[in-house]
Amino acid sequence: MPDTTQPIRFGSNAGQPVSRRDGIAKVTGAAPFAADNQPDNLLHAVYAPAAIARGRVTHLDVAAARAHPGVTHVFTPANRPALEGDPDDKPTMFSFRVEVLQDDTVRYAGQPIALVLAETLEAAHEGVRLLAPRYDMEPSRVTLDDATPFDVEPGGFGRPAATVHGDVEAGHAAAARAIDVTYETAAQYHNAMETHAIVAQWDGDRLHLDVPTQALNISCAAYAAFFGIPAENVTISSPYLGGGFGSKAIPIGPNVLAILAARAMGRPVKLMLTRQQMFGPVGHRGATRQRLRLGTDAAGALTVIDHDGLSATSTFDDFMEPAANASQGLYAAGALRSTHRGVRLDIGTPGPMRAPGEASGSAALECALDEMAEAAGLDPLDFRLINYAETEPGTGKPYTSKALRECYAQGAERFGWAGRPLAPGQMRDEQGMLTGWGMGTALFPCPMFFAEARATLRPDGTALFETSAADMGQGAWTSLAQIAADSLGLPLEKVEFHAGHSSLPDGGVAGGSGHTATAGTALHTAGIDVVRQLGEIASADPDSPLHGAGNARFVAHDGRLWIEGDDQRSDAIEEIVMRAGGVEITGQGQGGRPQEVGETYAMNAHGAVFAEVKVDPDLGQVRVSRLVGAFAAGRIINPKLVESQLMGGMIWGLGFALHEKASHDPATGRILNADLAGYHVPVNADVQGLEVITVHEDDPHVNPLGIKGVGEIGIVGTVGAIGNAIWHATGKRIRHFPIGIPDLL
Numbered sequence: 104m105p106d107t108t109q110p111i112r113f114g115s116n117a118g119q120p121v122s123r124r125d126g127i128a129k130v131t132g133a134a135p136f137a138a139d140n141q142p143d144n145l146l147h148a149v150y151a152p153a154a155i156a157r158g159r160v161t162h163l164d165v166a167a168a169r170a171h172p173g174v175t176h177v178f179t180p181a182n183r184p185a186l187e188g189d190p191d192d193k194p195t196m197f198s199f200r201v202e203v204l205q206d207d208t209v210r211y212a213g214q215p216i217a218l219v220l221a222e223t224l225e226a227a228h229e230g231v232r233l234l235a236p237r238y239d240m241e242p243s244r245v246t247l248d249d250a251t252p253f254d255v256e257p258g259g260f261g262r263p264a265a266t267v268h269g270d271v272e273a274g275h276a277a278a279a280r281a282i283d284v285t286y287e288t289a290a291q292y293h294n295a296m297e298t299h300a301i302v303a304q305w306d307g308d309r310l311h312l313d314v315p316t317q318a319l320n321i322s323c324a325a326y327a328a329f330f331g332i333p334a335e336n337v338t339i340s341s342p343y344l345g346g347g348f349g350s351k352a353i354p355i356g357p358n359v360l361a362i363l364a365a366r367a368m369g370r371p372v373k374l375m376l377t378r379q380q381m382f383g384p385v386g387h388r389g390a391t392r393q394r395l396r397l398g399t400d401a402a403g404a405l406t407v408i409d410h411d412g413l414s415a416t417s418t419f420d421d422f423m424e425p426a427a428n429a430s431q432g433l434y435a436a437g438a439l440r441s442t443h444r445g446v447r448l449d450i451g452t453p454g455p456m457r458a459p460g461e462a463s464g465s466a467a468l469e470c471a472l473d474e475m476a477e478a479a480g481l482d483p484l485d486f487r488l489i490n491y492a493e494t495e496p497g498t499g500k501p502y503t504s505k506a507l508r509e510c511y512a513q514g515a516e517r518f519g520w521a522g523r524p525l526a527p528g529q530m531r532d533e534q535g536m537l538t539g540w541g542m543g544t545a546l547f548p549c550p551m552f553f554a555e556a557r558a559t560l561r562p563d564g565t566a567l568f569e570t571s572a573a574d575m576g577q578g579a580w581t582s583l584a585q586i587a588a589d590s591l592g593l594p595l596e597k598v599e600f601h602a603g604h605s606s607l608p609d610g611g612v613a614g615g616s617g618h619t620a621t622a623g624t625a626l627h628t629a630g631i632d633v634v635r636q637l638g639e640i641a642s643a644d645p646d647s648p649l650h651g652a653g654n655a656r657f658v659a660h661d662g663r664l665w666i667e668g669d670d671q672r673s674d675a676i677e678e679i680v681m682r683a684g685g686v687e688i689t690g691q692g693q694g695g696r697p698q699e700v701g702e703t704y705a706m707n708a709h710g711a712v713f714a715e716v717k718v719d720p721d722l723g724q725v726r727v728s729r730l731v732g733a734f735a736a737g738r739i740i741n742p743k744l745v746e747s748q749l750m751g752g753m754i755w756g757l758g759f760a761l762h763e764k765a766s767h768d769p770a771t772g773r774i775l776n777a778d779l780a781g782y783h784v785p786v787n788a789d790v791q792g793l794e795v796i797t798v799h800e801d802d803p804h805v806n807p808l809g810i811k812g813v814g815e816i817g818i819v820g821t822v823g824a825i826g827n828a829i830w831h832a833t834g835k836r837i838r839h840f841p842i843g844i845p846d847l848l
């Protein structure tokens with residue numbers, strides 16, 4: 104584990120609003136994405152999705168598909184070659200049970216039921232059409248009311264444990280005022296611009312994959328397990344992703360099928376999901392129903408937050424949106440309880456989707472808080488300040504840092520919150536639109552995973568930094584390179600940064616908002632390892648001003664090596680290297696977090712989001728006219744990219760509040776709106792007056808770099824803020840998301 108006892112000396116790169124280093128390549132089309140690969144002799148694969156949600160496939164017209172010109176093969180459960188690994192096994196972190204034509208049963212609409220291989224993409228699609236499947240259909244269960252809830256047995260990924268702090272019954276009994284409200288959130292589907300895609304090529308028992316993934320080395324191990332080969336036999340190239348959102352952390356069934364087909368046919372195979380298929384076997388955010396029972400004493404102090412989450416999952420796997428956990432870390436209630444129950448439905452297995460748990464749970468919590476504030480006759484911000492947690496609620500752990508008060512203050516100031524009337528329905532604008540103001544608190548934990556990196560200082564004074572993890576589109580190629588350059592005291596243009604290939608040191612996962620912190624720490628410590636070696640060389644060199652410095656701690660800045668704390672003695676790095684014969688110096692680094700840190704401290708990024716909405720009193724149409732978010736997330740490596748990340752999160756929150764919802768046809772269980780025409784996400788015209796404030800925060804404990812992460816937190820406070828603003832505009836408390844026009848008529 105890296106040394107966390109010494110403060111980090113940053114150079115001139117961290118903190119700069121550098122534009123994306125991959126920006127030109129991205130916008131000119133020069134950046135290669137997985138599906139851009141066209142190896143010779145390529146076969147195209149398209150899978151047939153089930154059109155029912157529950158039952159059996161009774162007939163596929165394989166002969167008709169095979170007879171179509173260009174179609175070379177059709178895989179069905181009847182002839183699918185054997186896999187060495189069990190599709191029900193979960194060999195690695197983020198593994199789910201995959202559907203790879205095990206049998207003829209259908210467990211959800213969109214499940215692959217056959218795979219067509221053809222010389223052209225068009226022929227493969229036509230082959231799928233010609234299969235004309237027939238089914239034995241059983242009634243499907245697709246809503247939370249369609250099946251009996253069960254208690255979640257915690258353990259493993261996506262099976263949240265119940266958490267209780269304090270005496271919950273006493274908290275209820277002590278309440279002078281109480282509310283008991285139930286909120287619902289809809290099923291949502293990740294819809295990255297780049298759909299899932301893979302190009303699979305075998306060479307003997309070695310496998311190369313061009314596949315977008317948030318976790319390259321983990322994915323190598325996962326795919327290897329299905330084919331009975333060692334993980335080192337698999338290489339993955341994933342230099343760029345057109346969005347991940349959690350969906351691309353998961354090895355998916357269609358990819359396994361493509362790899363299997365490539366092996367069986369002895370040819371490279373490309374498979375790319377259609378937009379409609381993105382509503383299929385690739386995870387999603389499961390629907391939730393959340394009951395919140397809150398109580399306050401006469402002064403408005405919370406005596407209890409009792410949060411029960413009911414989450415949809417599939418009939419064959421376990422992942423459940425851990426919504427109720429959102430109530431654990433935020434407000435200083437006398438007692439806290441989070442419980443989770445599941446409902447098994449005929450749907451694909453949900454998975455982690457951007458702020459899994461925090462987004463859905465806080466949507467309900469922040470609205471319930473607003474309802475509680477209303478019942479107590481308090482301003483929503485005052486109510487949150489009365490219940491401000493100085494230490495982590497329940498555990499009493501100190502925070503590594505917490506500038507939430509400053510977030511509230513700066514956000515409220517910028518927004519003009521002080522002028523807000525307490526009662527709803529008081530404000531109209533010049534056009535007669537009902538106007539309302541609402542707020543929500545944002546919190547996201549600061550997980551760190553594990554990552555490795557390598558730094559190579561070259562004799563010409565440039566450096567190469569390498570780590571495998573990918574850039575999902577958030578700018579990792581740039582912010583990670585800034586951290587790397589500072590570790591050697593080099594200007595950014597002298598640092599080459601390689602990522603996105605599994606043969607590089609394991610960069611861990613770009614997820615959990617922990618990539619910059621984790622891979623950044625690995626890169627930094629790799630650079631420090633080079634600095635240490637430079638120090639050894641200089642110390643042993645009679646010609647160096649640093650001769651005999653021995654075990655001193657060295658730092659590099661301004662192209663020179665220094666003894667820390669001594670600004671008299673230094674040596675030019677290029678000269679140290681030259682005198683040593685022009686050597687290349689390679690350093691290794693790791694990123695992670697010693698267990699004691701998590702045992703001692705609570706670690707979160709925080710924020711406060713303020714929303715203004717305009718509601719048409721006649722048409723029920725909602726416009727979010729202003730969104731101000733103030734966030735404290737430790738050290739900001741690249742303010743430009745961070746602002747973009749936070750804006751993206753807030754826009755996602757807007758979509759959660761007003762747009763995103765997958766609707767099932769009760770007859771077939773199919774998703775009715777499985778495309779971007781019917782499944783709405785915010786477009787430019789939906790987004791107005793968006794402002795991001797980053798609040799300064801020094802954090803000496805969270806990790807040596809002081810980075811908390813910004814990938815997901817923007818969503819968290821925004822959903823509730825918009826719901827609360829709609830109440831404030833209209834007096835209508837809508838207890839589900841998304842909130843639509845019919846709710847406001």
Ligand code: MOS
Nearest residue numbers: 348349457614615
């Ligand atoms: Mo994520 S849901 O941390 O990719």
